[in-house]
Amino acid sequence: MQVTLRVQRFNPEHDTDPHFESYTIDADAMDRILDCLHQVKWYRDSSLALRRSCAHGICGSDAMVINGVNALACKVLVKDVKQPITVEPIRGLPLTKDLVVDMDPFFSGYLAVKPWLIADDAEPEPERERIQSAAERERFDDTTKCILCAACTTSCPIFWSDQEYVGPAAIVGAHRFIFDSRDAGGRERIEILSGKNGAFKCRTAFNCTAACPRGIEVTKAIQEVKQAALFGSF
Amino acid sequence: MAPMATIEQVYRKRKPKAFAAQRRPSSFEVWSWFFMRISGLLLVWLVLIHLYIMHLIGSGVERVDFAFVSQRWNSVGWKTFDWLMLVLALLHGANGVRVVIEDYVRSPRANTVVKATLYTLTGVLMVMGTAVIVTFPPGT
Numbered sequence: 473m474q475v476t477l478r479v480q481r482f483n484p485e486h487d488t489d490p491h492f493e494s495y496t497i498d499a500d501a502m503d504r505i506l507d508c509l510h511q512v513k514w515y516r517d518s519s520l521a522l523r524r525s526c527a528h529g530i531c532g533s534d535a536m537v538i539n540g541v542n543a544l545a546c547k548v549l550v551k552d553v554k555q556p557i558t559v560e561p562i563r564g565l566p567l568t569k570d571l572v573v574d575m576d577p578f579f580s581g582y583l584a585v586k587p588w589l590i591a592d593d594a595e596p597e598p599e600r601e602r603i604q605s606a607a608e609r610e611r612f613d614d615t616t617k618c619i620l621c622a623a624c625t626t627s628c629p630i631f632w633s634d635q636e637y638v639g640p641a642a643i644v645g646a647h648r649f650i651f652d653s654r655d656a657g658g659r660e661r662i663e664i665l666s667g668k669n670g671a672f673k674c675r676t677a678f679n680c681t682a683a684c685p686r687g688i689e690v691t692k693a694i695q696e697v698k699q700a701a702l703f704g705s706f
Numbered sequence: 707m708a709p710m711a712t713i714e715q716v717y718r719k720r721k722p723k724a725f726a727a728q729r730r731p732s733s734f735e736v737w738s739w740f741f742m743r744i745s746g747l748l749l750v751w752l753v754l755i756h757l758y759i760m761h762l763i764g765s766g767v768e769r770v771d772f773a774f775v776s777q778r779w780n781s782v783g784w785k786t787f788d789w790l791m792l793v794l795a796l797l798h799g800a801n802g803v804r805v806v807i808e809d810y811v812r813s814p815r816a817n818t819v820v821k822a823t824l825y826t827l828t829g830v831l832m833v834m835g836t837a838v839i840v841t842f843p844p845g846t
Contacts, residue, residue, distance in 0.1 A: 630809060633809050633810055634808075634809055634810075634812070666732065666733050666735055666736045667732065667735065668735060668808065670735065672735035672736060672738075672739045673808075673809075698736075698739065701736045702736055702739075702740055
């Protein structure tokens with residue numbers, strides 16, 4: 473079948489503003505949007521810039537706005553979207569080229585919540601693994617699914633207006649450790665997220681939950697972090 | 707050879723603002739968020755009762771005159787009711803506007819000026835409203 477793509481193009485060396493270009497290509501209904509973009513890049517215009525690595529929904533590189541909705545290009549099928557298929561870069565981050573954005577504000581928000589295990593200094597280093605029950609592991613299972621694709625953070629209207637906000641992905645990353653029984657850095661992370669740019673900037677628009685390609689209940693996780701900050705329950 | 711910088715060190719250097727929260731831990735946002743929930747819940751009932759008394763019973767707002775107000779404010783209970791509504795509505799509204807300012811007024815200077823205006827206005831309205839309720843002579 474014939475598929476028409478409208479792709480946002482921007483070359484910082486020549487263009488002052490981004491513009492759209494249309495490409496009509498041959499594709500199968502079961503092809504993914506990423507396959508269509510490959511068709512364009514490999515056979516029509518090799519100057520098209522986009523990010524992708526694994527192409528199977530795990531690396532989180534190819535988040536983009538497809539027909540106005542944040543999604544991974546490798547997980548959306550041609551048959552599931554209306555034509556012409558509009559492809560834009562994710563919003564709220566500085567545009568680098570075509571579909572590529574500068575992810576720095578996203579990752580600095582993520583790193584600000586210290587998304588790594590903070591061990592309890594008072595306890596001796598265990599000789600083998602840190603033991604945890606199945607129920608304790610279940611507590612933060614949902615937020616371990618994050619692949620850092622930025623689909624949630626760049627769908628958030630608060631992040632669009634203020635990139636100093638750590639964003640939903642960072643709070644998901646914090647949630648994953650705050651509710652981990654092996655981690656001792658909960659208070660530290662809650663303090664960071666209680667600040668001006670933390671979890672309380674969230675206005676529960678639910679865009680993040682709708683955008684997450686991993687099905688994480690992002691807004692719920694954020695609300696749980698708020699509760700933990702208020703009641704000290706973590 | 708110098709030891710390699712960690713990712714955190716690199717980002718701290720390039721994006722110091724993202725780490726700003728760590729320097730001054732404060733639970734102000736936590737409590738302001740909680741206040742919005744509690745005051746919102748209370749205001750729903752206060753405003754519904756206020757609307758019912760002032761606009762629905764009898765001939766509604768038509769009958770509200772000085773005599774009506776002075777009779778109502780003879781009771782400490784209604785004075786407290788109206789003052790609570792004044793304080794909660796003002797603080798709830800002002801805090802909402804503060805949050806909007808934090809989102810959209812990005813220049814630090816303008817942010818300070820706009821917020822100062824908001825706080826002044828809120829303070830003046832609060833003092834005026836409180837003065838009217840507290841100094842209203844009983845039995846007039």
